[in-house]
Amino acid sequence: MRRHPSLILALLAGVPFAASAAEAFKCTAADGAVSFQDRPCGGGARQQRLQLPEYTPPPPRTAEAIGGEAPAPSVETTSPPPAPPVPREPPPSFFLCTRYDGSRYLSDSGVGDRYAVPYGLLGGSGRGLAQSYGGRNGIGVSAPGLRAIPTLPATEAPLAAAYVEVQDACHRAAPQEACAYLREELDGVRDALTRAFSDTQPTLERQERQLRERLRGC
Numbered sequence: 001m002r003r004h005p006s007l008i009l010a011l012l013a014g015v016p017f018a019a020s021a022a023e024a025f026k027c028t029a030a031d032g033a034v035s036f037q038d039r040p041c042g043g044g045a046r047q048q049r050l051q052l053p054e055y056t057p058p059p060p061r062t063a064e065a066i067g068g069e070a071p072a073p074s075v076e077t078t079s080p081p082p083a084p085p086v087p088r089e090p091p092p093s094f095f096l097c098t099r100y101d102g103s104r105y106l107s108d109s110g111v112g113d114r115y116a117v118p119y120g121l122l123g124g125s126g127r128g129l130a131q132s133y134g135g136r137n138g139i140g141v142s143a144p145g146l147r148a149i150p151t152l153p154a155t156e157a158p159l160a161a162a163y164v165e166v167q168d169a170c171h172r173a174a175p176q177e178a179c180a181y182l183r184e185e186l187d188g189v190r191d192a193l194t195r196a197f198s199d200t201q202p203t204l205e206r207q208e209r210q211l212r213e214r215l216r217g218c
Contacts, residue, residue, distance in 0.1 A: 024050040089217040091175035092182060097168040104181070105168075112168030179218035186211040 026048040027041035028034050041047035095110040100117060173181065189211060193204050 024052050026050055091217040092173075092178045092214045094173060094178060094214075095170040096173045096177070096181060097170040099168050100166055106181070106185075107170055110170050110172065112170045114165055114167045116163040116165050118163055175218075179215065182211055182215050182218065186215065 023038075025037055025039065025041050026034065027037060027045040028048070029043070029045045035045075036050075095107040096104050097107045097112040098104050099113075105113075186208065189204055189208050193201065193208065196204050
């Protein structure tokens with residue numbers, strides 16, 4: 001059977017040879033039949049030596065070439081930068097002032113209220129309460145006709161002797177003290193709102209908003 005030369009070469013190129021298999025032989029028999037083989041021709045056939053290219057093994061088949069899924073490419077992940085911290089509201093800062101009767105109030109300036117109080121009420125006038133509040137012109141008498149309205153200078157005791165100007169003492173409230181005071185005031189305003197009439201409700205609501213605003217730092 002006559003073999004086609006291109007078919008023979010294709011077969012030889014696909015067969016891995018030994019170290020000497022880089023050569024092939026073309027054998028032409030006496031009747032003209034041509035064959036290719038990897039060893040010298042025999043039987044009186046005419047021989048032609050052929051040089052074949054060196055065999056290089058194909059690269060390994062990948063999963064994608066076989067029909068599977070290609071491995072996912074490695075992606076270097078980096079963590080996002082941390083979010084900047086949310087600025088915290090500063091704690092409330094104000095002064096607490098104390099009246100002579102012990103009640104307290106808030107002051108942003110730190111300057112307490114000034115007002116006149118009966119000197120005898122302070123316990124340091126040198127006069128007893130009976131002297132301060134008694135008598136026709138005593139400061140405790142308020143019934144009509146029993147007390148003459150004092151004028152300056154007063155006939156028995158000048159106004160300065162009956163009253164004295166005082167100023168409330170103030171101190172800067174520590175954050176914990178300030179927050180406790182604001183919460184107490186807010187509770188009082190909210191309680192008053194439950195019983196407020198329409199004429200006082202707007203004022204109380206404004207006070208509630210102001211207290212809540214100051215409490216943001218607590």
